[in-house]
Amino acid sequence: MQLTLEFGGGLxxxxxxxxxxxxxxxxxxxxxxxTMKKLxxxxxxxxxxxxxxxxxxxxxxxxxxxxLVNDCDWELxxxxxxxxxxxxxIVFISTLHGG
Amino acid sequence: MEVAEAKSKKAGPRQCSTCNxxxxxxxxxxxxxxxxxxxxxxxxxxxxxxVIVENQLFKPGERIAIGxxxxxxxxVLAYVLSExxxxxxxxxxxxxxxxxxxxxxxxxxxxxxxxxxEIQYGLPLKVVSxxxxxxxxxxxxxxxxxxxxxxxxxxxxxxxxxxxGAAMLKVDKLATGHNADDIAETVLLNILxxxxxxxxxxxxxxxxxxxxIPRCKPFKYTYEKEIVMYAYFKRLDYFSTECxxxxxxxxxxxxxFIKDLERIRPRAILDIIKSGENxxxxxxxxxxxxxxxxxxxxxSSQKWCKxxxxxxxxxxxxxKLGIGRARGLNNGLEKDSKQTNGTKNIQSxxxxxxxx
Ligand SMILES: [Zn+2]
Ligand SMILES: [Zn+2]
Ligand SMILES: [Zn+2]
Numbered sequence: 003m004q005l006t007l008e009f010g011g012g013l014x015x016x017x018x019x020x021x022x023x024x025x026x027x028x029x030x031x032x033x034x035x036x037t038m039k040k041l042x043x044x045x046x047x048x049x050x051x052x053x054x055x056x057x058x059x060x061x062x063x064x065x066x067x068x069x070l071v072n073d074c075d076w077e078l079x080x081x082x083x084x085x086x087x088x089x090x091x092i093v094f095i096s097t098l099h100g101g
Numbered sequence: 102m103e104v105a106e107a108k109s110k111k112a113g114p115r116q117c118s119t120c121n122x123x124x125x126x127x128x129x130x131x132x133x134x135x136x137x138x139x140x141x142x143x144x145x146x147x148x149x150x151x152v153i154v155e156n157q158l159f160k161p162g163e164r165i166a167i168g169x170x171x172x173x174x175x176x177v178l179a180y181v182l183s184e185x186x187x188x189x190x191x192x193x194x195x196x197x198x199x200x201x202x203x204x205x206x207x208x209x210x211x212x213x214x215x216x217x218x219e220i221q222y223g224l225p226l227k228v229v230s231x232x233x234x235x236x237x238x239x240x241x242x243x244x245x246x247x248x249x250x251x252x253x254x255x256x257x258x259x260x261x262x263x264x265x266g267a268a269m270l271k272v273d274k275l276a277t278g279h280n281a282d283d284i285a286e287t288v289l290l291n292i293l294x295x296x297x298x299x300x301x302x303x304x305x306x307x308x309x310x311x312x313x314i315p316r317c318k319p320f321k322y323t324y325e326k327e328i329v330m331y332a333y334f335k336r337l338d339y340f341s342t343e344c345x346x347x348x349x350x351x352x353x354x355x356x357x358f359i360k361d362l363e364r365i366r367p368r369a370i371l372d373i374i375k376s377g378e379n380x381x382x383x384x385x386x387x388x389x390x391x392x393x394x395x396x397x398x399x400x401s402s403q404k405w406c407k408x409x410x411x412x413x414x415x416x417x418x419x420x421k422l423g424i425g426r427a428r429g430l431n432n433g434l435e436k437d438s439k440q441t442n443g444t445k446n447i448q449s450x451x452x453x454x455x456x457x
Contacts, residue, residue, distance in 0.1 A: 065363065075125075093333070
C-alpha cells in the first residue's frame with residue numbers, strides 16, 4: 003500500500019535530510035493488515051540511514067518523538083497497534099531538538 | 102468497502118471531549134483529554150494567559166524581549182505572546198532578541214528563521230553577536246579549543262549576551278521559552294548535583310528580579326509535546342537542526358528519563374516541578390554572594406565573572422582556564438572554587454540551552 007511518511011524536528015537528518023518519503027509498504031508474513039509496529043521496523047530498515055537510536059527505542063519510537071497518523075496523534079489510535087490504510091500520511095516529529 | 106468501514110471506525114469514537122463535535126486531534130499529556138485542534142488552540146493559549154495573569158509576569162507598558170533562537174519553544178512563545186498581547190491588551194512592546202554565536206551552517210541558518218519570524222509576527226529583532234561582544238566567534242573558539250568543552254563557552258557567553266542585548270533594547274524583562282519538560286529536567290539535575298541554590302531558583306517563574314534584567318518563563322507549565330503539536334498544526338516556521346559542535350548531544354540522560362516517565366505517566370513532569378517548588382532552602386544553607394565582576398561589571402559571585410575567566414584563557418592561549426574541575430591557574434580567581442566547579446560534571450543539554 004502507498005503511504006506518505008514525513009520526518010520533522012530534526013529527524014529528517016537521519017534519512018539523508020529528506021523530509022517527505024512516498025513509499026510502498028505491504029503487510030508481510032501472511033498478515034492482512036499493516037500496523038504501525040510493522041511500519042516502524044520497515045522504516046528503521048529502509049529509511050533510517052544513521053543513528054537509529056535517535057528514532058527508535060525498543061520496538062517503538064524513542065520517547066519524545068511525536069507520531070501523527072493523518073494529522074491525528076497516534077496516542078488516540080492505539081500507537082503501535084494502529085492499523086494503516088492506503089494513502090495514509092504518517093508524520094514523525096522529534097521534540098528533542100533545540101529550544 | 103472494508104477500507105471505508107475501517108476509516109469510519111477509526112474516526113468514530115475519537116470525538117473531542119471539549120466540544121463533542123469535531124474529531125479529536127491529540128491527547129493532552131497534562132489532562133489525558135482527547136481534544137480537537139480548535140479546542141486545543143483555545144485551551145493552550147488560555148492556560149498560558151492564566152499563568153501570565155496569576156503570576157503577574159508583565160505590567161502594562163513594559164518592554165519585553167523574547168529570547169529567540171529560531172527553535173520550536175521560542176518561536177511558539179513569540180507567536181503566542183504577540184497573539185495574547187493583542188487579544189488581552191497587555192499593552193506590551195515585544196521584541197525578538199537573538200544571539201549570534203558565530204557558528205557557520207547552524208546559527209546563520211537559524212537566524213534566517215528568526216528574521217522570517219520578525220516579519221511574520223511583526224516584532225522588531227535585535228541580534229547580538231559573540232564576535233562583537235567578546236571578539237571571538239564560536240567557530241574561532243572551537244578552532245582553538247577543539248570540540249571538547251565548547252558548550253561551556255557557548256552557555257556562559259550566551260547567558261551574558263542575552264543580558265547585554267536586553268540592556269541595549271532597554272527592555273524591562275526577558276521572556277524565555279523554557280518549557281515544563283526543561284524545568285523538570287533541571288529540577289532532577291539539581292537534585293542529583295545537590296545544588297540547593299539552583300534547585301530553589303530553577304522552578305521560579307521569574308528570576309533575577311534583583312539583577313539588571315529579570316527573566317520569566319511563561320511556558321513553565323507548558324508541555325513540550327503540546328508546544329510541538331501547536332507549532333505543527335499552525336505550521337509555524339521553526340528551525341530544528343542540531344548544533345554542529347555537539348551533534349550527538351541532544352539531551353542527556355535526565356531528559357531521557359523525563360521522557361520515559363512521561364510515557365508511563367504524563368503528570369510526572371508537573372509532579373517533578375511541584376516537588377522542586379516544595380524544596381525550601383534552610384537558612385543555614387549558604388547561598389553564594391552576588392557581587393559584580395571586577396573586569397566587566399556583570400553580576401558575579403566571584404572576582405571575575407565566568408565569561409571573563411573563559412575569555413582571559415582564550416586571549417592568553419590557555420583556553421582550558423575556567424573549565425571543569427579546579428585547575429591551579431584558576432584558584433586565585435575563585436573565592437569558592439567548590440561552588441563553581443562540580444556543576445559541569447553532569448552535562449545536560451547542548452550549548453547551555455538550559456541556563457537558568
Ligand atoms: Zn473540540
Ligand atoms: Zn566579567
Ligand atoms: Zn554547542
